[in-house]
Amino acid sequence: MSPPLLLSGKTVSGQVYSDLEPRIKLLKRQGINPGLVVILLGDDPASQVYVRAKARRFQRLGLFSKTDFLPADTPETELIELIDSYNQDPLYHGILVQMPVPPHINSDAVIQAISPSKDVDGFHPENVGRLASGNPRFIPCTPKGILRILKHYEISLSGKHVVVIGRSNIVGRPMSILASLKNDTGNATTTLCHSGTRDIRHFTRQADVVIAAIGRSNYITGDFIKDGAIIIDVGVNRVADDSEKGYHLTGDVDADSVREKVRALTPVPGGVGPMTIAMLVENTVESAEALI
Numbered sequence: 582m583s584p585p586l587l588l589s590g591k592t593v594s595g596q597v598y599s600d601l602e603p604r605i606k607l608l609k610r611q612g613i614n615p616g617l618v619v620i621l622l623g624d625d626p627a628s629q630v631y632v633r634a635k636a637r638r639f640q641r642l643g644l645f646s647k648t649d650f651l652p653a654d655t656p657e658t659e660l661i662e663l664i665d666s667y668n669q670d671p672l673y674h675g676i677l678v679q680m681p682v683p684p685h686i687n688s689d690a691v692i693q694a695i696s697p698s699k700d701v702d703g704f705h706p707e708n709v710g711r712l713a714s715g716n717p718r719f720i721p722c723t724p725k726g727i728l729r730i731l732k733h734y735e736i737s738l739s740g741k742h743v744v745v746i747g748r749s750n751i752v753g754r755p756m757s758i759l760a761s762l763k764n765d766t767g768n769a770t771t772t773l774c775h776s777g778t779r780d781i782r783h784f785t786r787q788a789d790v791v792i793a794a795i796g797r798s799n800y801i802t803g804d805f806i807k808d809g810a811i812i813i814d815v816g817v818n819r820v821a822d823d824s825e826k827g828y829h830l831t832g833d834v835d836a837d838s839v840r841e842k843v844r845a846l847t848p849v850p851g852g853v854g855p856m857t858i859a860m861l862v863e864n865t866v867e868s869a870e871a872l873i
């Protein structure tokens with residue numbers, strides 16, 4: 582097999598940002614500056630990296646964003662009151678509470694407190710219901726980013742067997758729903774594997790497209806896949822090493838092991854990661870446009 586096509590989220594996100602420029606200009610001409618508030622509870626290092634990256638991107642694009650860093654022991658009632666104040670505040674078109682939240686907080690209650698019209702993550706049950714019934718408002722950023730990468734490289738899911746591994750509300754479940762929808766970006770036969778699946782390899786070996794959102798470093802090796810498969814690696818795993826940072830990032834896919842077999846593959850880093858923020862910006866712009 583020739584070397585796999587590298588599906589670059591860096592390239593595709595660059596295209597997304599340049600496509601958004603005229604839309605942002607048009608909004609600004611009408612006195613609307615798309616605005617996002619990000620709320621982070623506690624001091625999880627990975628979450629801090631993510632929320633800072635989001636803020637930097639908004640700043641680079643001349644968009645408005647604010648990050649509230651709250652103590653890990655913030656009471657749920659206080660968090661919900663804060664969310665409600667942002668629901669009422671016209672400066673913010675998007676509200677994002679970084680997941681996971683500390684264990685004393687009920688994440689469902691928090692998500693339900695966000696106005697569905699500002700839920701740029703697409704996690705509110707109203708938006709999940711709309712997505713599941715094929716009439717989405719906000720599509721969750723990571724699955725939306727994956728579909729955008731596939732579109733850019735003209736890879737259609739229609740008629741293919743897509744195996745998603747991981748059933749989180751953030752990635753796996755919405756991804757499996759999107760892949761199965763009867764529309765231009767879906768129309769796949771979809772299997773959702775998870776921690777209760779007896780033999781994941783049995784399913785991935787039949788897959789035309791594997792979407793790995795497991796959270797285990799290098800879990801998918803060459804023996805999991807068939808020749809010519811396409812692999813989307815959602816994993817961002819911190820593996821300790823003796824570098825200055827003290828860790829390096831790996832995907833859920835052992836790229837060296839699958840390289841000989843696959844037709845196309847997203848790298849880590851530079852694959853799905855950059856798309857998540859690009860889609861967050863796009864959803865926030867869409868939310869602002871809904872006001873016009």
Ligand code: GUN
Nearest residue numbers: 677678679680681702722
């Ligand atoms: N934690 C990991 N990914 C995400 C995301 O896309 N949105 C939120 N709110 N939290 C996350």
